Amino acid sequence: MNLQKKSFIATSVKTALYGTTALITSIAASNAVAQTTEENAATDESVEVIEVTGIRGSLASAAELKREASTFVDSITAADASSLPDLSVAEALSRIPGVTVTKFDIGSDGGDFPSAEGSGNLVRGLGFNRVELNGRDAFSANGARDLDLASIPPQLIGGVDVYKNQTSDITEGGIGGTINVRTLDPFDKDGLYGVVSVEGTYSDLREDTSPQFSALVSNRWKTDAGEFGILVSGSYSELNSLFNGYQSGAILPVPVGSVAGDNFNDFDVEDFSGGVIPQEGQTVGIVNGFQLRSTEVDRERSSVYIAGQWRSSDEKVKVTAKYLRLDNETFELERTTEAQDGGFAFEQAVSDNAVQGSDIVLAPFTTSVGVPRCGSGDTGDEPNDFCNELVPIDGGLFQEGNITSQQDAWFGAPGVRIGNLGIGRTTESTTDDLSLNVQWQIDDNWKADFDIHRTTSDFQFRSLWVGSSTNLDVFTRPDIDDPEVSFSVSPGTLIQDSAVFDQGVNQQPITTPTSTADPAGSFHGFAADEFQDGDGDSVAARADFTYEFDNSDWFKSVKFGARHSERDQVYQEAALNWQAATQAWNGGIARFNAFDAEDTFEIVDFSDFQRGGVVTGDNTSFVYANSRFLRNHDEYFEFALNEPDLVNSNFSPFTDSEGNQRRDENFNEQYTDDQTSTVSESVTNFYVRLDISKDFNNGMYLDANAGLRFVDVSIDSDGFFNFMTIDPDDPNDSIPEVEPFDDINDFAPNGVSFFNQDSEFRTVGIDDSYLLPSLNLKLNLTDSSLIRFGVSRGLTLPNIADLNASQTITGTSRLTRPMLDPDSDVDVSTIPATGGGFSRFTIRGGNPDLLPTTSNNYDLSYEWYGEAGNSFALSLFYKDIKNVIQNDATTQVDSITLDGDTIPIFFEGSINQAEAEILGLEISGQYFFDFLPGIWSNFGVQANYTALDVDAAPPTLIL
Template sequence: MMTELVRLPRRATRHALLFTTAIAGSILGSAPALAQDAVAVPAEPQSAQGGSGNAAEDATTEEIVVTGVRASLSSAQSIKQNADQIVDSIVAEDIGKLPDRNVAEALQRITGIQIQRNFGEGSQVAIRGLSQVRTEINGRDIFTANSGRTLSLEDVPSELLAGVDVYKNPSAEMIEGGLGGLINLRTRKPFDFDGFKLSASGSLNHYDLYETTKPQANLLVSNRWDTGIGEIGLLVDLAYQETAFRQDQISSQPFFLLNEAVAADAATAAGLGRTGQPTYLPHGVGIGQYLGDRRRIGVDVALQWRPSDTLEFTAEYIRSDYKFRYGDYSFFAYTGDNPITPDFSQPFAFDEDGNFRSGTFVNVPVDSNTSLERRKSVTNDYSLNAKWTPTENLTLKGDFQYIRGTTDGERSIVILHSNAERLYQAVGDGVPTMIISPDSNPANGNGNLLDPASYATSPGAYLDHIERAVGTEYAGRLDAEYRFDGSFLRSISAGVRYTDRSAVTDSSTYAYYGFTRPLADDLYQLRVFGNDLYRGGAAVPEGALFFNRGIVLDYDATRAALAPYAADSQRQALLDGVSYVPSDRNTQGEKTYTGYAVARFGIDSGLRIDGNIGVRVVKTEVSTDGFSVQTPQVTGPDGTPMNGPISYVPISADSSYTKVLPSLNLRFHLMDGLQLRLAASKGLTRPDFNQLNPNINIVELNSGSNRRTASSGNANLRPLEADQLDASLEWYFSKTGSIYGAAFYKKVDGFIANITSTETFDFGNGPFVVDVTRPVNGDNGKIKGFEVGGNTFFDFLPGFWSGFGVQANYTYVDSQAPSPDAQDTSGNQLSVPLEKLSKHSYNLIGFYDRGPVSARVAYNWRSSFVVTTRGNGSGNLPIFNAARGQVDASLTYTFTPNFALTVDGVNLTDTANRTYYGIPSRPQSHVLNDRRLSITARITY
């Protein structure tokens, strides 16, 4: 394991005892929401140790060698204590060893961060309630080509990273773009090591629900040499991961209120004996099983050259190569927006508010789906940095970067149709129940759902979608810093930056192919659920027939197998696959011109104060290209209106804006180890490229009674801006012990929301109106809250017990933001919490680090939150996620200074994820994912 020399003041024992008493009192005397986060942060060579501020006390400290979790905690704490801004860090305990295998899951241990999971793995983060987060690697841009602006954190193997820094109120020299904050991923460099370094690790990861095991490996080799042209260092870091996942899901369809003013609903209420009472019925239930895998390849090659003591060059190449794939079985009995028919001869149960609890329905349509989703993302990042220090006071830096990212995706779904004679459904307070009772006579169209004859009446259909995104960026910057000796003004920094970025996204509409006859028997696959689904914890059908999943996983083979069953007019198109039309392409270009200046200052006498004040000015130029798809109305041969020929009319829009972003960071050294930070700044986040997409499809013919509708992006969106205030009180009583509390307030201007308005078009036959839904900048929103936390080792305890430690934090975030989907009874827009924001969240981690043993147990919890104010497939009802917590743990034994074994587990509590429509008594889904158990061997020389 990596070692690190730190100094522990002798009075740390007294401080640790005070901290332990405070933590114990808060846990015993408060509600569960006040339990707090513990992040076991792993280690790297530390750049700034930072003493207590008292030279006499520092002189009386004793030196001890600290390794493992202690070293990582010390390094992360030192970064937080000595930074110019409010920052939290995670530092790798050893090469290739963040405390969590996934970057997003490691970040969830930091106060103020909440994550979203994608098929069991952390994928997206929000900082203090805002998902508009900037991602960087080594202080430079990094992104996944997916119409967004940030890196998909699930793409990057965590083994490549030395650490992760989270800036919550950046200063003016830091690149703009994150309202919530900035996440900087740090890789290692050859000059980080004294000489030759070799580290290798291999893992086996077992996924218990899927019942499969996957490999993982990491190799780092680094060395540095003195040559005739100066010192040269080379580092190569390679990471390979394979992971798997299985996700079992049981879902209720949306609950609809019976409207007794409608005759059919009145008859249903009467048949249920509930005339005059509120009655909410779900329109079906479904089960799903997703079986998938991920593969990550990471490459980091860094070359450093120091020709003299004043000049240093660094060239680096970083590659992230990510593949994601799943094939699923989903089986739904549902009626959509159409009424569902109860079996009045069977008992029904409702709660006191009229919400359905259990009952039986008749003649419910059934879909049996097999699908494929696949994504491959590759990001290549090339950078060159030069640092010149011509004098002790002056530092000049130049930096150039080129990024190219690509993402390719496919989505194909094979749908088989049938019918359930009887569907028994129960929701209750547990996992929903789904029992289908088929008619014994297949001639009635309600046959045994394990018999292909049951799918013959309406054979089914195939849906096909492809997409491709390419993003590139050139970025260059020049920075200068001049340091002053012995004055109030410590230094002045200034710099300029230029970027030229393009994003081209092709995304096809879903192609639909209806089957003209039943499939051959050998294309069906029997999937038995029985006691296997949801670990046997749910009453579900014995099984069902699906299109063969082995074929679905091969995209080309699926189309070839289904082509004989498509209509003659569609067969060749199905064989050829989906092709793009002009309006499938969204082309975006963006250039930025930035200048900044920062002054650092400080007072060393009396009350010590230091800080920085600065301003960043950025001009953004945006160019957007797309198409208006226009289908005019013409008169057919028989005199009736019909659609005319489609035309693609190019759309171009250019815009620019200049923003001034001031910032102020103050730090007051109140006493040894105790400091107060105050920060104020203005930040911005630019709209995602898909929100700027100008493509629109307008059809003039309107044969029905409803208004014409269309949707589009908005090339004239302006960035979101925020005024930010932060205060943080921090007490560092030892190198691995601290307590902190922070409060924050953000006023956000220009939240983007989809708004529908009437627009007028004319294709030559006279004007007509269309209801067009576009994203627009809305009203202001407010986010405020506080964070508290701390960490310590119990060094004051004797012997074995001194190896124990704890880290805890708690975050409270309150938000109000406009939502056009949320209205009161008078139709007025309401302010609601931000989507995906929990008001309460906490982490509690216990660890042990003494001798050869290092262990960690981590619990993360967050309260309920709004998933979406209007869910797709939810009947436009809001969907909420229930509160959730899970336990992860790891144990490392170091046999020699060069060899260690680690065993770790994720989601050991087998925690399910639950969602609901508006209130918990209307459940939407129950989702269960794998528990992951791993063993890792690691050698270091």
């Protein structure tokens, strides 16, 4: 059950200052601008030219681009992108039929809650898209393959084209679609041209206005040496936003009444009230916890763009050089209050009757198949989150109720364990793109196009978690439409002296907390850090030749060419390193009111969460670690190392739980070999395309193209294959008579020897070739209507990070001990184990053997184009997709026999597993109300609708 409310309202206010022409636009409104050309300005008699500009002109231009296209294309032009209140190109693209903007954070640990602005695009429901910048490769070095469209300011572009099917001259990579971002050229404007734009975006929850500035100037000159042009553009923008999200946990099966022989928590009949009262022996569905998340996002983005052009006097040669730099920096300050596992959770690790309820209201609910119960726990064969049992529910579904827990009552802290987590995340990326293009009209029939470009990109991600923990009684109503949570300090809360660690100068007495905002009741429970770095470099060159036929009834032109690209990328990732800071079971807790350091915590009020009504009652504020730690991670590292109350903390900024180095003495991040991936990719293309055109002399004529593209892909991935470390058996760990039978070393020597191998450096190479045919037909029925058909085969290569050759193999071991009477006081560790071994091996990491995802694409459309930009299109499409890459999948890949046991080997990561078929319908149109009187004639409507029917074969499920 999930409820996500995006609480972000953006209002864009723009002021545009034009060097030579004042332009004022309104949605779907037309403006007539009198413009005098340079040539006529030099004569005694000038001719007034009426030019349709603004939004209406750009919409009409986009419709004309679609009409004249050689395949299925939708476009937006400069006025669409720069005049509408969009925060990025990603959001502007949502106006194109079949294109949606992803409103969820898709970065590290993202995907759970909405983001303030679009973070990516789906074309016809698919994310397998190729992003181009002026028809060339563009990417961010974050482990993905393409440039994040959210990083491109709309002021930078001259237009965006979305190709939904293929022609052979389009570079492969876009199964969903190919998105080509076109920047402005100096020759796009006549003479001196300039634009200055000032904008503001107001976020009402944040109560903050963010500025945005952009400027562009261009000019062109004719000389005896030809025509020259130059364009310079720059932009800077900020966006400070806040969004809130509520999420409830999964439904878990909970028995009513004690069940002999299990350790699962249960409720009693008297815990329930209302119209649905379960009977003893039934199973009810209880919603497992909740999460309240409030996130501030501060984003800065800047761009610099320079373009120069030269055209020969005979206009046969045109040279274009461009440089573009994009800089993005985002800081996220997240505060999450949630019921943590071990408190409001019903899993094997929770002892019987730890969680208690009262006044629980149920709704009628039954399921014959059942819901998963996770954490078998008995033998140790599987991890705690191993969901290997489906339990039917026949007693009802949780609607609301009071929940408490005795899980931590042993040290004087009754109540549900509540975590108040603060996270500080910083993401920085830089992309530089330099290109040179030469177009040469060789003669009346032949023309050539030569292009070379280089793209470099840097990426950096830093994340720090600092957790505050407390114990509270909770009332919760996980209603998807009207959630409510209230908190109170559990009666009898008084932490025992033995569970508190207070060794500094600022020693405070142990007291019962007065409220949820009392720092005496909150302790620093845990910390975690995560970081990533990426560096990429790509060089590509291509040559295209076109021959246009003379006086042919059918053949129009033939085009052929070649392209070669080299891409090298290093991606490093140190995964989340979660460690307990202070716990009652690990030397005692450190309370926030007893630290020697100053300004270690802050009180955050949730009373206005989602505009109020979610967090209710008298306790709406919580104790969080001070945000200064999250904004400057080094400050927290200094605090963690020097605070006397944290000497028992397991968290270290220098090493992880395995002892691997994470930072040097100056807190500079360090990566191990298995955290580093180096991928080198070489792609060579050859293609041919034949265009035909036939007039049937009855008002109908045919335009068509057929082609074939050859793709040769060579990928080398460097990395390390690493083995889990198993410590030797310590003879001093147990009593002498038990020691020979107390450790996995005693029962599985071959398995232990298998893991005591050194890491192996390896290079995994892939060399594959593909043929991609395409056919596009456009039958023009009349001057205003046409039918279009297209069929093609496409492919999308895996993400760079997924091709990582570094992997680590671990093992799950078990010891078998004699069964004891449940009432026995005997310590099981004093009894020799009767057996032991490994139950499963697991390989985690990248997958350099991933295959490209391929698709057969079919499109059919009817299109109508009226006067003055009016248009309508009805499209049907079908995609048959193979080798879909499933992320975070688990599958058995092999087995091995050691110590007499056959042990299955599983792989966890990205694999080619799924297939899918997509059948879709698109309807789009725009119409201007010219027939209405007065100002109403300036209005119009643009609308589109897309429906998908997806038949996907799910990946193999390994429980």
